[in-house]
Structures are given as C-alpha cells and as structure tokens.
Amino acid sequence: MKPSVGIREVAQHAGVSNATVSNVLNRPDVVAPATRQRVLAAIEELGFVRNESARQLRAGRSRVLAYVVLDAANPFFTDVARGVEDAAREAGFALFLCNSASDEGREREYLELLQEQRVEGILITPVDADNARLAERGTPVVLVDREATDGARCSVAVDDVLGGELAVTHLIENGHTRIAMVGGPLSIQQVRDRREGAMRALTNAGLPEEALTFLDTRGLQVAEGRGAGERLVGLPASRRPTAAFCANDLLALGLLQSMTQQGLRVPDDLAVVGYDDIEFAAAAAVPLTSVRQPRDQLGRTAAQLLLAENEPDHEHRHVKFQPELVVRASTAIRR
Amino acid sequence: MKPSVGIREVAQHAGVSNATVSNVLNRPDVVAPATRQRVLAAIEELGFVRNESARQLRAGRSRVLAYVVLDAANPFFTDVARGVEDAAREAGFALFLCNSASDEGREREYLELLQEQRVEGILITPVDADNARLAERGTPVVLVDREATDGARCSVAVDDVLGGELAVTHLIENGHTRIAMVGGPLSIQQVRDRREGAMRALTNAGLPEEALTFLDTRGLQVAEGRGAGERLVGLPASRRPTAAFCANDLLALGLLQSMTQQGLRVPDDLAVVGYDDIEFAAAAAVPLTSVRQPRDQLGRTAAQLLLAENEPDHEHRHVKFQPELVVRASTAIRR
DNA sequence: CCTCGATGTTGAAACGTTTTAACACCTGAG
DNA sequence: CTCAGGTGTTAAAACGTTTCAACATCGAGG
Numbered sequence A, B: 001m002k003p004s005v006g007i008r009e010v011a012q013h014a015g016v017s018n019a020t021v022s023n024v025l026n027r028p029d030v031v032a033p034a035t036r037q038r039v040l041a042a043i044e045e046l047g048f049v050r051n052e053s054a055r056q057l058r059a060g061r062s063r064v065l066a067y068v069v070l071d072a073a074n075p076f077f078t079d080v081a082r083g084v085e086d087a088a089r090e091a092g093f094a095l096f097l098c099n100s101a102s103d104e105g106r107e108r109e110y111l112e113l114l115q116e117q118r119v120e121g122i123l124i125t126p127v128d129a130d131n132a133r134l135a136e137r138g139t140p141v142v143l144v145d146r147e148a149t150d151g152a153r154c155s156v157a158v159d160d161v162l163g164g165e166l167a168v169t170h171l172i173e174n175g176h177t178r179i180a181m182v183g184g185p186l187s188i189q190q191v192r193d194r195r196e197g198a199m200r201a202l203t204n205a206g207l208p209e210e211a212l213t214f215l216d217t218r219g220l221q222v223a224e225g226r227g228a229g230e231r232l233v234g235l236p237a238s239r240r241p242t243a244a245f246c247a248n249d250l251l252a253l254g255l256l257q258s259m260t261q262q263g264l265r266v267p268d269d270l271a272v273v274g275y276d277d278i279e280f281a282a283a284a285a286v287p288l289t290s291v292r293q294p295r296d297q298l299g300r301t302a303a304q305l306l307l308a309e310n311e312p313d314h315e316h317r318h319v320k321f322q323p324e325l326v327v328r329a330s331t332a333i334r335r
Numbered sequence C: 001c002c003t004c005g006a007t008g009t010t011g012a013a014a015c016g017t018t019t020t021a022a023c024a025c026c027t028g029a030g
Numbered sequence D: 001c002t003c004a005g006g007t008g009t010t011a012a013a014a015c016g017t018t019t020c021a022a023c024a025t026c027g028a029g030g
Helices: A007-014 A018-026 A033-046 A052-059 A075-090 A104-116 A129-134 A160-173 A189-204 A222-234 A249-261 A295-308 B007-014 B018-026 B033-046 B052-059 B075-090 B104-116 B129-134 B160-173 B189-204 B222-234 B249-261 B295-308
Strands: A064-069 A094-099 A121-124 A141-144 A154-158 A179-183 A212-216 A243-246 A271-276 A289-292 A318-321 A324-326 B064-069 B094-099 B121-124 B141-144 B154-158 B179-183 B212-216 B243-246 B271-276 B289-292 B318-321 B324-326
Touching: A007 A018, A007 A033, A018 A033, A052 B052, A052 B104, A064 A075, A064 A104, A064 A295, A075 A094, A075 A295, A075 B094, A094 A104, A094 B075, A094 B104, A104 A121, A104 B052, A104 B094, A121 A295, A141 A295, A154 A160, A154 A295, A160 A179, A160 A189, A160 A243, A160 A271, A160 A289, A160 A324, A179 A189, A179 A222, A179 A249, A189 A212, A212 A222, A222 A249, A243 A249, A249 A271, A295 A318, B007 B018, B007 B033, B018 B033, B064 B075, B064 B104, B064 B295, B075 B094, B075 B295, B094 B104, B104 B121, B121 B295, B141 B295, B154 B160, B154 B295, B160 B179, B160 B189, B160 B243, B160 B271, B160 B289, B160 B324, B179 B189, B179 B222, B179 B249, B189 B212, B212 B222, B222 B249, B243 B249, B249 B271, B295 B318
Parallel strands: A064 A094, A064 A121, A121 A141, A141 A154, A154 A318, A179 A212, A179 A243, A243 A271, A271 A289, B064 B094, B064 B121, B121 B141, B141 B154, B154 B318, B179 B212, B179 B243, B243 B271, B271 B289
Antiparallel strands: A094 B094, A289 A324, B289 B324
C-alpha cells in the first residue's frame, strides 16, 4: 500500500546521494541548478513527502506553534487565534489549535502531547493556571489573556479589573443602584478580576457592597446565560437588580434571550453589559454594550513574545492592554 | 539549558536498560511492578518527556487527527469540530485544528505540513476540492460538509440542495415572489448547491428563474452580509426583493444588522432565512429562521469514517444527512 | 606545472525512540 | 538432577532525516 518513498529512493532515482536531496530540500542555493532540477523532478515523480518526524528528530526544531484555547466555540478566542496565526505565519510557523473546552484534564493532556511533539512553543489561555507550569520542562509557554503571577513566563493580558470597573461605572452613571454580576466559576481568573473591578466601581461611587448581586454560573456559555436569566427573573421584584454585568458576551447574549422569552425588556427592565465585544454583540436582539479587548493585537503580541523566547538573553515580559467600553442600545439611559 | 533528558538517562538513573523504560511507557503490564515503580520514579525525578518524533519515526503511527476548517471564526465549524473531537478522544486520538480561513494557499500549506507530520488522518472542509486530492499519497482524508465526487475518499455531507429548497419553498409559501439569494464566491460548492436548491423551489412553485436575484459576495462572513444589505437597499424599489435567503447565518446576521441600520424592518420589509442555525441565530436582533444541519453528528461520523479508513478491506462511504428548517421571527408571515 | 580557493557532492554519524529475538533466571514436574 | 515453560530484562538493529567533515573537480593565479 504505502511503498514509503523516502529520501533514499529519491536520491537513487535522481542518481545522487541522500545528502544532496536533503540539501535541495533545505538549502537549495547550495546545489547546482542542474542537479536541483533533477532531484525536484524525482521528488515530483515519486510523490515524495518529507517525514517531519525524522527531520525534527535530527534537526531538533519544529515549525509549529500551538494555541490551547479555553473555548473554541467562543468567537473571542478564535479572533485572538487569528492574530496569533497571522504573526506566526509571518515568522514561518504554522499554528495548531487545541480546544481544552474549559476542562482541566483535556488541557493537561494537550499540554503533555504538545511537549512530546516538541512544538516550538505553546500559547495558552489556561483553565488551570497550574497546568501551564507543567510545560516548564523546556517548551516555552506564553499565557494569553491572563497575567502570569510569577516571573517564570511571558504573558499578554488585558486589565480585567479596569474592564469590570468601566462596565459597572457606566451602569452606575446611568442611575442603576442594584446591579447583578453574572459569571463563573470563580476559579477562572478573569471572572474574579472583572468582579473585583465591579466592586471597585461601587466603592468609587460610594455604594455599599450589597449593591452587587453575584449570580454564579458553571461556565461562560450562552446556555449558562439563559439559566442566569431565569434565576434573575425569579428574584422578588424588590430585590431584583435593574442592570446586569456579564463576564462574557456569550452570557450576555443568553441573558438577553432569556429576558425576551420571559417578556422583560432590555434595557428598560434590565440593562445589560457584556464583555469582549465579539462580532455578534452588535448584531444581537438588542445591540450589546460591551467591554472591548484588542483581540487581534492580543494574539499578535502573544505570538511575538513566544517567538522571542529563545533569543539569547530573554527576559520574561508581561504586556497588559487597556480595555475600552463600547456603548450600545442594551444600556440606553432609563426613562 | 535543556539537558535533554532521554530514555537513556532515565534507564541509567533507574539501573535498567532503555528497553525496559520503553516497556514501562508502552506495555506497563509486561514489566515487574518493582522495576516499574523504580522507572516511574526516575521519570518523575528527571522530568522526562517522551520525544514523540522519535517514537513516531520508529513506531510508524501517530496519535493525532487534524481538521482543516474553512473558517474557525464561524461557530458552525467549531461545533462540527466539537463532534470530531469527541469521537476522536473516545478512540484515543487528539485533534489539531487548522484554519485555512478560506485561503487556498493556506489550505495547501496545512495539508502539506500535516502529511509531513504523518498525522493519522485528515478531515477537511475544503476551499478547493482539488487540494484535498493532494493528500492522496497515503494519509487518509475525509471530506466534511462536502460530498466527494469521485470514489477516492469518504465524505460526510448534508443535502445542501434540499436545504436551499426548504428555505426558498418556505419563503414562497409565505407569499414572496421576489427573492434574493446572498452568498459567494460560487467556487464554494455549498453556495452552488444551495442556490440550485433555491432554483428548484422556484420551479416547483411555477415561478420564473428571474424571481431569484443572486447577490454575489466575496466570502461568507458577517461583513460581507452587511455589504450585501447595502447593495440590496440600493436596488430600485420595484425590483427590490421582499425576502433574502443567505448561504450562511453569518451573512444573514450581517444583512440583518445592515437592514436595521438603514431603517428597514425584518421581516416586514425583508424576510430573512439563514443557513446552519448557529447558536447566535436564535439570539439575533430578530431571531433568525435558518436551515439546521446536524453539526455534532456531522463531526462525529466524519471522525468515525476516518478512523475506519485503515481497516483491512475499507470501502469509501458517502454519508448524507438531511437538513431541517427552523422557523423563527425573521420570516413571520407578511401582513 | 603546481597550488589554492571556490564550488558541488558525498559517506557516515548522529537524533531518541520501539521492537525483536535472545538471554538469564526461577519454579515445578518428571 | 534435568528439563520445559514462564517471567523479566536486555543488546542491538532499525526508523528517515540532517549535518559535518572530507572529498573531488575545476579554473585562476603564481
């Protein structure tokens, strides 16, 4: 079935040595044009495909980066991935995407596999920050959308505390004094930070901590947002918040959907702020106010930091971007 | 920096031969419990990570599948990918996602790379059907969401002609006689098939071909949908369609957005049908009528076909699923 | 005519695993 | 006491590349 045509067969077929074939593949300029043509013809004719395992084994380096993503179904991450890929391609690397789907186990397995594959570097938005440490046996790792707490790796993040503050400050300015924050689980750093920002906004405005009701979710998907919506509506009217800050646009979209289904109006009955400003936020039933992150740039710089990692005297850097509030109909001023 | 700890060092450290270490790694049951413990301890202590390149080179097989996706930013594909991954994991394989981003060149590069990596199999939703043929030098390939025209590979598809027919028949039943179809480029098989289905619906209803205006787009992204919306509104009122069938939910969402911006109402001024029924379709400004495909199952069966590929007497199969129309507000009956 | 440098080509030694066949050892049956 | 059979372990040969030092060949400069 597979005659397994290797560099040897090509060499023989072209009447040269394997070394020459290898040279044609890797340093074409060093071999005489005539022989080069002959070798290329042989390659073509035999349908030779270089065995990357062997190459990598000998050469020691690979040509791929990997990005282990928290949730491939979240457009935010695919946008970041796009940035990563663009930067990677410019440097001659390919990108493999792995989806941990917020599962610690999967995440660990992928990290293990990628190290075994000896990929040139790993980008990761971790479920479990400790997992990322696993990879410290040689493969460079850069944290994406999360700040590295120790100085052991680079990271590219966005100021999530500030983001939360922006969102909730906006709601307070619009006159809301009972605000819900939807998100979870709290084991996710982003959720914690954004909540902290929300708290800070309250403090700044002189509101008590109780002004914020935290609605815990099991994840950051649309379905969880819908669930939160139902719980929210179930609250006694006197205690029910008039605005909600969601840790995520997916949650916000779910919440929105649930509101409409239950006959409540956004923003009149409930103002909603999302986070990430994914493309669908603007196309939602009620266009969503959201905290925008520089997704593309996040990805690009992450890739660049990763590629700089094996420069001689590399120092781990922590880049932090600023988020920005994009106001839309879902928080139009209350009448 | 990298002391490059290999199986040799582990063996030495544990006082056994490399063969035994290899056995611990691959056939733990064959080695005596005492030595196994010793070896495992050594592995742990030295932080040994198996070199997959070497393993693969010698063992001949890898443990990963790859899915080359047309557009990682389209939730439809990430949902399919989810199905693929679930099936792959059950069989003990990991999945690498590659994004061709509708670019023939990228697609070709990824296919080349994946073959060089000797992945166990490739799933692909191709930009260019010919590219998929490239991989015919040994690596099994399964087409996803596209029917293989020749008998050379397996494929898993959904009946796109039927889907188009369902959508447009629904519009006709709602009283529309001037219908736009938004999509492109026509080099994409899906777009052609869905248009053909639309045509068939016209014929079935005894409408002339001119009842369908084809609005060509350069891609299947939200932005293209917005562009089409502007062109649509630019048409003279007498010729302007009263309904639009989009090749894609992303296009439909873009179209929707553009309508709202330009002060037209959906479905009153323009009814809209999308395709794929992605999660965001239901959460859109006007909940979107859409043609649903069994995304998850599509992915699962594709992976299963791929894994069956190296069974002794394998025959290429072509599985075809049926789409289903989901009616929502964007095509509510006209008054 | 000899030497030198430049230009192409090559033989052979890696790279770090898996795998096969052989080997050592032990136990229990004869 | 021997032998068959089982149980663990191992030496050594792959796997298909890249790379390095060495080797031809040739034209030019002395």
